[in-house]
Structure formats: C-alpha cells, structure tokens
Amino acid sequence: xxxxxxxxxxxxxxINNQRDLPWRKDRNPYKIxxxxxxxxxxxxxxxxxxxxxFTNKFPTILDLASAREDKILRTWQGLGYYSRARNLHKCAKxxxxxxxxxxxxxxxxxxxxPGIGPYxxxxxxxxxxxxxxxxxxxxxxRVITRIFGIERDISLLxxxxxxxxxxxxxxxxxxxGQFNQAIMEFGAIFCxxxxxxxxxCIFNDICVAHLKKDVKRIPFKSKKIKKRTxxxxxxxxxxxxxxxxxxxxxxxxxxxxxxxxxxxxxxxxEFDGLQIPTVMSKHPDKWEIIDESKIFKHLLTHQTIMxxxxxxxxxxxFVFNQEDWPDYNLxxxxxxxxxxxSILIDRxxxxxIN
Numbered sequence: 001x002x003x004x005x006x007x008x009x010x011x012x013x014x015i016n017n018q019r020d021l022p023w024r025k026d027r028n029p030y031k032i033x034x035x036x037x038x039x040x041x042x043x044x045x046x047x048x049x050x051x052x053x054f055t056n057k058f059p060t061i062l063d064l065a066s067a068r069e070d071k072i073l074r075t076w077q078g079l080g081y082y083s084r085a086r087n088l089h090k091c092a093k094x095x096x097x098x099x100x101x102x103x104x105x106x107x108x109x110x111x112x113x114p115g116i117g118p119y120x121x122x123x124x125x126x127x128x129x130x131x132x133x134x135x136x137x138x139x140x141x142r143v144i145t146r147i148f149g150i151e152r153d154i155s156l157l158x159x160x161x162x163x164x165x166x167x168x169x170x171x172x173x174x175x176x177g178q179f180n181q182a183i184m185e186f187g188a189i190f191c192x193x194x195x196x197x198x199x200x201c202i203f204n205d206i207c208v209a210h211l212k213k214d215v216k217r218i219p220f221k222s223k224k225i226k227k228r229t230x231x232x233x234x235x236x237x238x239x240x241x242x243x244x245x246x247x248x249x250x251x252x253x254x255x256x257x258x259x260x261x262x263x264x265x266x267x268x269x270e271f272d273g274l275q276i277p278t279v280m281s282k283h284p285d286k287w288e289i290i291d292e293s294k295i296f297k298h299l300l301t302h303q304t305i306m307x308x309x310x311x312x313x314x315x316x317x318f319v320f321n322q323e324d325w326p327d328y329n330l331x332x333x334x335x336x337x338x339x340x341x342s343i344l345i346d347r348x349x350x351x352x353i354n
Contacts, residue, residue: 006147007170007179009202014182019044019189022051024181029103029128030061036120037088041081041301044188050079061101065092073256073340080300080343082254087115105129127177134167135180136160139187145219146191149208155223232307233274234345235261237287239314242330245339249327253300258339260309261328268295271310279324286318293351298344309348 018024021044023035034054038047053075058064064072069089076085091114095103103124104110110121118136125131134140141154144163152159172179190197198210209218237244237260245258263274271289280287291311298305314320320330331339336349 003166003169006203006206007172010170010182010186011172011175011179013190013202014178014185017189018181018185021048022055027128027177029124031055032128033091033103033116033120033124034088036123037084037115038079040084040120042079047079050076061092062096064089065096069256070338070340074338077257077340077346078343082256084115086256090114091116103128105131107131107133123180126180130177132171132173132176133180134164134171134176135184136164136167137184139184139191140167142193142219143183143187143191146196146209146215147203147207149212149214149218151214151218151220153222154219155221227303229304229306231265231268232305232344233263233265233269233271234259234307234309234348235263235276235312236309236348237261237312237314239318239320239330242332243336244325244328245331245336246328253303254342256340258336258341259345261325268306277324279321280312283318286316287312287314293348296344296347298342305344307344 021035023031035047035051038050038054042050054064057071057075058067067089069086072089073082073085076082076088079085094113095101104113105125105128107121107125110116110124111118116124122133122135125133126135141160141163144150144166145154148166150159150162152162154160154163167183170179170183190201196215198204198207198215201207201210204210209215235244243260245260247256247258248254249256261277263276265274271292289310290313293309293311296305296307296309298307322328341349
C-alpha cells in the first residue's frame with residue numbers, strides 16, 4: 001500500500017470515528033492551544049473537565065493573561081506538571097502583549113512562546129492555520145512504528161527523525177490539520193499501547209508489527225524511568241480556627257502551590273522521630289495532636305510520595321509570632337479552599353475539612 005493510500009484510509013476512518021470534542025468545533029487557535037497543553041501527559045477523559053473549566057473561567061486569551069497566577073494554578077489543580085500552568089499564563093501574556101491576542105501562524109514563531117515545543121507548534125500551525133506541519137506525539141509514533149515495522153529505539157533522536165520523515169510524507173497539503181488529528185485519534189482509540197484492535201484494523205493487511213506478531217514489542221524504548229521515593233510528613237497546625245500554610249518556592253514539585261508545615265525524611269518515621277518546629281519543641285504544653293491520617297501514596301512520573309498528615313491544635317493562649325514561622329501565614333478554611341494546592345493535600349482536606 002502506498003503512502004497516499006494510507007493517508008486516504010486514515011482520513012476516511014477519522015470522518016466516521018472521531019470523538020466529539022469541544023476544541024474540534026472550530027479552528028480557534030486559543031482553544032486548540034489550550035487543549036494541547038492540557039492534554040500533554042494527560043488522557044482525554046481526564047483533561048476534558050479541565051478544558052471546560054478553563055474555557056468557562058477564561059473564555060478568551062485576554063481573560064487568561066489578566067488572571068492571577070493563584071487562580072490559574074487553582075483551576076489547574078490535580079493535573080500535575082504545574083510548570084505547564086505557569087507557562088500557560090506566561091504564554092497568554094506574551095500573545096496578548098506582543099501579538100495583540102492572536103497566536104502567530106508559523107511554527108518558528110510559535111516555538112518561541114513558553115511551553116510550546118515541536119509537537120504543540122505543529123498542532124496549532126496545522127489545525128488552526130492549515131500549515132503543512134506534521135505532528136509527532138506518542139500516538140503518531142506508535143501508529144507509524146507498527147505499520148512500517150520500525151524496531152529501533154524510539155528514545156534515539158535518529159529514530160524520531162525517521163518517524164518524522166514518514167509523517168511528513170503521509171501529510172496531505174490540502175488537509176494537514178485534519179490528518180494530524182486523524183492519526184493521533186487512531187493511535188489514541190484504536191492502535192492503543194495495550195490491546196490494540198488489530199483484528200478489525202484497516203491496516204491489518206499491511207501493518208508489519210501485526211504481520212510479524214510484534215505489536216506488543218513495537219514501539220521499542222530502551223530507557224526506563226528511575227523513580228525515587230520521598231517521605232513527606234505534614235503538620236496541619238491550627239490556631240483560632242485558622243490553618244498555617246506557605247507557598248512552595250523551591251525548584252521542585254508543586255512550585256507555587258500552598259502547603260502545610262513540611263518535614264521530609266529519607267524513610268518512614270513515627271511522629272517522635274520527626275524534627276518538629278523549634279517553637280513547638282520549646283512549648284510542648286501549648287499544642288496537641290488531635291488527629292493522625294493514614295499514609296497517602298501519590299505517584300508522579302519520576303517519584304513516589306509517601307505522605308502522612310498530623311492535625312496539630314495550638315492552645316493555652318499560644319501567640320502566633322511571624323518570626324517563628326518564616327514565610328507562613330494563617331488562613332481560614334474558606335481562604336484555603338480558594339488557594340492552589342497539590343492534589344495530595346486536596347485529597348486529605350476532602351476527608352478532613354467539610
């Protein structure tokens with residue numbers, strides 16, 4: 001089968017099988033960009049509610065650019081990879097200030113914007129502006145490596161270049177955006193990583209991986225992510241119905257999000273083995289633990305967080321002194337609700353604070 005036949009079949013398949021997704025209703029660059037950023041490292045069923053939330057709160061790029069970062073992070077909360085949300089805000093401001101609120105149409109200009117790389121720039125340029133730019137994401141890599149029987153390591157740049165070359169050959173000049181969506185959709189719902197529908201696949205008579213019974217092995221990637229385990233112990237310190245929190249500022253996970261007093265250990269430790277705040281050590285009569293949580297397990301791409309929460313209540317006329325708690329402030333429960341927090345803390349608060 002020639003490449004133009006593969007292209008034609010994919011386009012026909014897409015017309016009959018595409019999912020009804022809101023960002024496909026028009027070619028609005030803002031909505032296409034927003035959907036692409038949200039769907040990075042995220043399944044459609046998980047990302048869709050966030051897309052709807054963002055378009056409701058920030059219907060235009062001007063609304064997004066004008067919003068406070070805390071509000072954007074709070075809206076993003078639960079999606080992870082929070083640098084995406086911060087870059088979303090930075091990008092919106094540049095598009096508004098430099099391009100009068102209209103995304104540039106060339107891939108080169110798009111790639112100069114924060115958070116936009118080769119894939120996202122190709123998606124915006126082709127889908128919104130009809131430019132002949134092939135997208136290469138995980139779905140495209142999987143479809144092409146299987147159909148063409150590419151067994152080389154996809155973590156190698158030369159393999160990706162080979163896949164990109166094939167994608168360029170398949171891309172029609174007339175409908176590049178539709179084809180890019182077609183091949184991504186095919187990989188997402190049909191040629192899936194596990195359990196692809198090979199028996200009813202439109203390419204099962206030419207797909208090299210299927211014919212060689214190599215579908216489980218292709219695409220091949222040699223590098224494995226090394227994970228580390230971190231042990232977080234949070235003190236939810238309460239004083240006069242307010243809770244102590246601070247914003248994370250270090251170059252680490254959850255930068256820009258709010259958290260309780262944190263004690264991180266190399267391994268699991270009971271409360272007696274934790275290094276509690278100095279002011280609490282000096283005044284053991286002025287606080288008590290009124291609740292202790294179960295251990296929460298939170299999986300991230302490169303690390304696993306094992307976390308336990310201790311609800312500490314201050315009493316006996318304890319006075320909050322800012323010098324004892326650098327960078328921390330007291331917040332009411334209503335204020336906490338509106339602050340951006342990690343999904344881990346949000347899960348705990350869902351059980352703790354009603």
